[in-house]
Amino acid sequence: KNEVEQSPQNLTAQEGEFITINCSYSVGISALHWLQQHPGGGIVSLFMLSSGKKKHGRLIATINIQEKHSSLHITASHPRDSAVYICAVTSWESGGGADGLTFGKGTHLIIQP
Amino acid sequence: DAGVTQSPTHLIKTRGQHVTLRCSPISGHKSVSWYQQVLGQGPQFIFQYYEKEERGRGNFPDRFSARQFPNYSSELNVNALLLGDSALYLCASSGTGTGHRTQYFGPGTRLLVL
Numbered sequence: 360k361n362e363v364e365q366s367p368q369n370l371t372a373q374e375g376e377f378i379t380i381n382c383s384y385s386v387g388i389s390a391l392h393w394l395q396q397h398p399g400g401g402i403v404s405l406f407m408l409s410s411g412k413k414k415h416g417r418l419i420a421t422i423n424i425q426e427k428h429s430s431l432h433i434t435a436s437h438p439r440d441s442a443v444y445i446c447a448v449t450s451w452e453s454g455g456g457a458d459g460l461t462f463g464k465g466t467h468l469i470i471q472p
Numbered sequence: 473d474a475g476v477t478q479s480p481t482h483l484i485k486t487r488g489q490h491v492t493l494r495c496s497p498i499s500g501h502k503s504v505s506w507y508q509q510v511l512g513q514g515p516q517f518i519f520q521y522y523e524k525e526e527r528g529r530g531n532f533p534d535r536f537s538a539r540q541f542p543n544y545s546s547e548l549n550v551n552a553l554l555l556g557d558s559a560l561y562l563c564a565s566s567g568t569g570t571g572h573r574t575q576y577f578g579p580g581t582r583l584l585v586l
Contacts (some may be wrong), residue, residue, distance in 0.1 A: 363514075392575070400509070400560050402577040445514055459505055459528040460564075460575065462514035 362386050365446050365463035374472055376382045378433040382446030389449045392460060394419050395433045396443040405431070405444075436453065436470045443467050474499070474566050475522075476578035484584045485553050493548040493581045504546040505575065506538055507562040515562055521546055541579030558585045 360427065363384045384391070393405040406413050406420040413420050417436075422429040433440055447457055447460040479497045485491050497504050507515035520528035521540035535551045544565075550557055560580045566573035581583045 394577075400562070400582070402515075402562065402564075403575050407574050411546065415532075431522065433543040447514075459517040460507070460515070460521045461517060464514045 361403050363463040369467045371469045376436050378436050380431045382429045384448050386450040391429050392447045394445040397418045439472050441469050475517050477580050478578040481573050482582045486586050490551045495546045495563030500563035501567050505564045505565045506548045509560040553585045
């Protein structure tokens with residue numbers, strides 16, 4: 360079983376829809392990260408969470424430490440939001456040192472006009 | 473300020489050869505991590521270096537090695553290349569201080585092993 364699981368793997372939605380991507384993890388973490396990867400490979404960090412909720416523009420990330428679950432929401436989705444969204448954790452259990460990330464497989468999001 | 477830079481951007485090698493990939497972190501960042509991303513998969517952690525010391529290592533064979541220089545730039549070396557080493561190799565840097573930190577990724581080096 361992967362330490363970080365994401366769902367769904369693929370998501371196609373219409374412009375304007377509210378999007379939710381889920382992430383569950385099975386290890387103790389010091390932080391959870393949401394990242395965005397566009398075609399061509401570039402990865403951008405969207406959020407780093409250790410508790411509660413963060414908001415940036417139309418993006419909202421929440422985390423429930425007790426349930427080991429996080430969600431990324433996109434409000435009023437737009438075709439430019441089309442990308443792969445990746446959940447990753449910083450865990451002292453994974454041998455990654457202070458910063459080494461353990462990644463989920465990503466959610467491939469397509470927003471159609 | 474320049475972001476994380478990696479070189480080369482693309483590389484083609486044949487089986488058995490070795491390769492050196494380079495990464496320059498954001499100015500002031502002392503931590504560099506390396507990741508391998510095989511097509512269609514999420515990245516996998518390879519190494520983390522902080523203040524020129526290895527601070528974390530993923531589940532990769534000894535053919536993979538890395539080092540960090542006094543200016544905090546880093547090299548990833550892979551010996552005896554296999555076809556399965558074909559991947560996007562990503563470098564990320566993070567700032568000083570303790571605890572969890574936001575990572576800033578470079579554009580990656582795309583390695584093809586024939």
